Amino acid sequence: MKLHFANSAFIKAPERLVEPDGSWFQTRQLRVRYGILEHPGFGPVLIDTGYSSHLFTGARSFGLRAYAAVFDPVLEQEGEIAAVLQRLDYSVEDVRKIVVTHFHADHVSALSSLPKAQIITHRKTLTTILGQSGFANLRHGIFPELLPDDVLRRVTDIAECRVSDAPLTLGAGRDLLGDGTVIAVDLPGHAVGHFGLCFPWLDPVLLYACDVQWMRTVLDKPLPLLGRIAAHDTGAAERSSRKVAEFRNAGGRVVLCHDPALTSFDLEQPADV
Ligand SMILES: [Zn+2]
Numbered sequence: 001m002k003l004h005f006a007n008s009a010f011i012k013a014p015e016r017l018v019e020p021d022g023s024w025f026q027t028r029q030l031r032v033r034y035g036i037l038e039h040p041g042f043g044p045v046l047i048d049t050g051y052s053s054h055l056f057t058g059a060r061s062f063g064l065r066a067y068a069a070v071f072d073p074v075l076e077q078e079g080e081i082a083a084v085l086q087r088l089d090y091s092v093e094d095v096r097k098i099v100v101t102h103f104h105a106d107h108v109s110a111l112s113s114l115p116k117a118q119i120i121t122h123r124k125t126l127t128t129i130l131g132q133s134g135f136a137n138l139r140h141g142i143f144p145e146l147l148p149d150d151v152l153r154r155v156t157d158i159a160e161c162r163v164s165d166a167p168l169t170l171g172a173g174r175d176l177l178g179d180g181t182v183i184a185v186d187l188p189g190h191a192v193g194h195f196g197l198c199f200p201w202l203d204p205v206l207l208y209a210c211d212v213q214w215m216r217t218v219l220d221k222p223l224p225l226l227g228r229i230a231a232h233d234t235g236a237a238e239r240s241s242r243k244v245a246e247f248r249n250a251g252g253r254v255v256l257c258h259d260p261a262l263t264s265f266d267l268e269q270p271a272d273v
Contacts, residue, residue, distance in 0.1 A: 001181065002038040003199055003206070005255065005265050006084040007031045007272075008050025009073035009106075017226040018214035018258075028215075030258040032073060032106050033266070035197075035208060036084065042177065044090045046098040046117070047197060047208065048257075051075060052110035054146060061145055063138040067105060078269045081110050087267070097156075099176060099184075101210045102191035103129055104141045104230075106257075112148045120176050123157035125193030140191065140232060158184055158195070166198045167205045168250040169243070173198060187212050187244065189237025190230065196244070206253045206265075209244045212237070214258045219245040 009032040015022030018030065035047030051073045055064070077083065082092050095114050100121040101107060111119070129142055130152070137144060148154075164175040166183045173183040176197075183198040187209060196209040213219050214226060223231065223238055231237040248254045255263050262272065 001040060001201065003202065003265055004036045004038070004084075004088070004267050005033040005263065006036065006050070006081075006267050007033055007076050007079045007269055008052065008081075008110075009075045009079070010271070011071055011073050011258075013226065016224070018224050019218055020221045020224045022224070028260055030214060030260055031266075033255075033257045034081075034107070036088065037182065037199075038088065039177065039181065041179070042097055043094045044085060044088065045177070045182070046081070046095055046114070048099070048101055048107040048210075049081060049110035049114070050079065051106050052080065052113065054109045054112060055105065059145060061134070061138075061143060063134070064105070064143045064145060067141065067143070071106075073106070076269055076271055078271070079267075081113060084267065097177075099182070099197065101196070101208075102194040103147075104191055104211070105143050105146060107210075109146050111146065111151070115148065117154070118156050119151060119154045120156045120161075121158060122193040122195070123152075123155050123159065126152060126155060128192060141230065142191075167200050168252050169246045170198060170207065170252075187240040189233045189235070189240045190227070191232050194232070194240075202253070204251055204253045206255060207244065207247055208255050208257075210257050212240050212244050213256060216248070216254055216256055216259055216261065219248060219254070 011030045015026040016024045034050040037045040098117040161174040166173040173185040176182045187196045190211045199206045
């Protein structure tokens with residue numbers, strides 16, 4: 001079994017937005033990761049999708065066009081899902097399962113390119129999103145037009161997965177694949193239903209803490225400005241960040257979606273900096 005992270009795009013942001021003590025004049029080049037777990041029984045299991053060309057093409061609301069213009073992600077051709085899967089000797093058709101940690105555009109924009117995959121997520125989160133107004137979604141960076149029409153029919157609800165203890169300080173989680181290889185751990189606050197994924201079979205154990213912070217170096221600091229702007233619940237987001245810091249301090253390894261620092265799980269891509 002192997003875990004990889006690919007980079008779908010780069011986004012530039014002033015350092016101060018992602019580090020509480022950072023400079024307004026220095027720029028950070030953030031990554032937009034998604035994960036690929038090579039599972040012996042299920043084949044390639046995707047963890048979110050990163051950004052994709054769907055952000056810039058097809059039927060898009062004014063809100064999505066404005067979002068794409070503001071964040072201005074530079075897509076990585078070599079990090080596109082089909083290219084990454086091909087490099088690992090798979091095709092898009094081989095993807096039977098995809099875990100969606102939350103529904104921000106940079107995590108779901110390629111969902112419609114994976115029409116056969118079962119979507120493992122919180123059903124309640126999804127029904128909330130599909131039931132609320134366009135404005136309520138827009139102010140949280142969620143764009144339902146990026147979701148496939150049959151998204152609800154393809155959901156495997158995390159609430160129905162077996163409760164399982166996650167390692168070190170993480171407490172109870174949910175066993176997503178039924179074999180203890182991927183444990184979902186709630187990390188509320190960043191977005192409605194936001195959770196991370198723990199891989200207990202890795203040594204040291206790894207937590208993909210997704211968007212709990214932008215940089216690992218500031219996990220135990222107050223949320224930076226971008227974290228506050230994006231947060232669904234700032235207090236909960238800060239508690240989740242401290243929970244991840246405790247896990248790291250207890251010996252766990254942490255990977256974040258947007259951290260500019262490369263990890264040993266990142267697939268090499270030509271544009272890496
Ligand atoms: Zn997010």
